Amino acid sequence: xKLVRKSEDAFVFDMGKREKRLLLEVLKLxxxxxxxxxxxxxxxxxxxxxxxxxxxxxxxxERKQQNKRQLLAMLNEEQRLKETDAGCQPTLxxxxxxxLLQVVxxxxxxxxxxxxxxxxxxxxxxxxxxxxxxYYAAMEFCGYFQMALLxxxxxxx
Amino acid sequence: xxxxxxxxxxxxxxTEKQAGARSELEPGYLVICWDDPxxxxxxxxxxxQVVFGWPRKKAEFHMLQVHNQGKSxxxxxxxxxxxxxxxxxxxxxLHATMERDS
Numbered sequence: 410x411k412l413v414r415k416s417e418d419a420f421v422f423d424m425g426k427r428e429k430r431l432l433l434e435v436l437k438l439x440x441x442x443x444x445x446x447x448x449x450x451x452x453x454x455x456x457x458x459x460x461x462x463x464x465x466x467x468x469x470x471e472r473k474q475q476n477k478r479q480l481l482a483m484l485n486e487e488q489r490l491k492e493t494d495a496g497c498q499p500t501l502x503x504x505x506x507x508x509l510l511q512v513v514x515x516x517x518x519x520x521x522x523x524x525x526x527x528x529x530x531x532x533x534x535x536x537x538x539x540x541x542x543x544y545y546a547a548m549e550f551c552g553y554f555q556m557a558l559l560x561x562x563x564x565x566x
Numbered sequence: 567x568x569x570x571x572x573x574x575x576x577x578x579x580x581t582e583k584q585a586g587a588r589s590e591l592e593p594g595y596l597v598i599c600w601d602d603p604x605x606x607x608x609x610x611x612x613x614x615q616v617v618f619g620w621p622r623k624k625a626e627f628h629m630l631q632v633h634n635q636g637k638s639x640x641x642x643x644x645x646x647x648x649x650x651x652x653x654x655x656x657x658x659x660l661h662a663t664m665e666r667d668s
Contacts, residue, residue, distance in 0.1 A: 447656040449649070451663050465653060472657050507616065511658055514609065518659040521604040528603040552568070552606060559608050 410557040418502050420561045425496040432554065435547045436480060439512050440473040441519025473515070476508050506558050513558070517551035520544040567633045568606050594667040595648035597640045601632050602661045613658045614640070617651065642667055 410424045424432070444466040483489060483505070490497050501509065521527070523544045527535040537545060599610070607629055614625035618640065631638035640662075641651065648664040655662035 442659060448663060449652060450665055452665050461649060465649070465656070468653055469656060510609070510612075514605070514659045518602075518604050526603075530603060548604075555606060555609055559612055562612070 410554065412557075412561045413498065415561060415565070419500050420502070420506060421498055421500050422557070422561070423496065423498055426492065429490060429492070429497055431550055433484070435516060435550055435554075436484070436512070438516050438519070438547055439477060439480065441516050442522065444470045444473075446522065472511075476512050476515075479505075479508055480512055503562075506561065510555060510558055513551045513554050517548050517555070520548035520551070524548070567601055567610060567629070568604060569633075594642045595645050595664045596642050596667050597648050597651045597655075597662065597664050599628070599632050599638050599640055599655065600661040600663070601636045605660060607633060609658075610660065613655065613660055617654045617658070 410422050410428050413421045413423045415421065447465065447469060449462050449465050489499050524535050524541055525533075527533050535545060599614075610632065611622070611625045611629045614620055614628055615622060618625075620628075628638045628640060641648075643651065645664075652662050652664050
């Protein structure tokens with residue numbers, strides 16, 4: 410996927426047929442991070458914060474529901490992902506790119522959690538098997554998709 | 567944090583400007599972003615720019631601090647404001663918390 414052209418409020422991307430199929434499959438995983446995964450504080454002596462942890466989880470759940478509604482609305486817009494001979498050319502405004510980044514990164518980080526939080530630097534490799542392989546693919550694809558979205562914000566040469 | 571693109575020029579270290587005197591912000595909470603091996607460097611920089619309205623250079627400075635030192639103190643705020651920022655950062659799935667500034 411790559412940016413074709415942009416104006417102040419419209420970013421037009423070029424997406425191949427395979428990329429579109431992959432994206433639609435991967436988006437089905439959203440939301441993937443459990444709301445309880447995020448903690449408000451690491452310290453145990455922050456008593457006032459404990460009361461607010463539940464509120465944070467509720468707020469995050471609400472945000473994800475909102476993102477999910479927007480996602481479904483976008484996917485159901487026939488024109489936005491209408492196929493051409495080469496694929497499709499979705500148009501997004503900056504606000505839509507922001508929530509799409511949140512959605513895609515939720516899937517990326519959620520996939521990483523499902524994979525057991527692998528980390529090459531500390532010698533904790535990914536233990537791939539037939540059950541979790543699709544999450545590895547989702548994590549990698551989301552990273553690729555994120556970079557394509559972020560590149561759209563770069564000044565054009 | 568996963569490496570994507572190394573910035574060619576490291577940003578200057580800027581002095582944080584407090585919105586008010588330290589006593590005016592008491593009790594203070596530090597908003598901290600922690601390193602993880604999954605969020606992309608460019609993505610973290612982008613999120614800092616969006617959430618805090620920072621220029622690219624400052625956002626990259628804090629992103630590199632997270633990457634190289636394991637964490638970065640992003641701002642010091644009242645409890646309410648700190649909660650707001652943590653919520654925003656976590657909406658982007660960054661590993662962010664708030665800790666009381668002792």
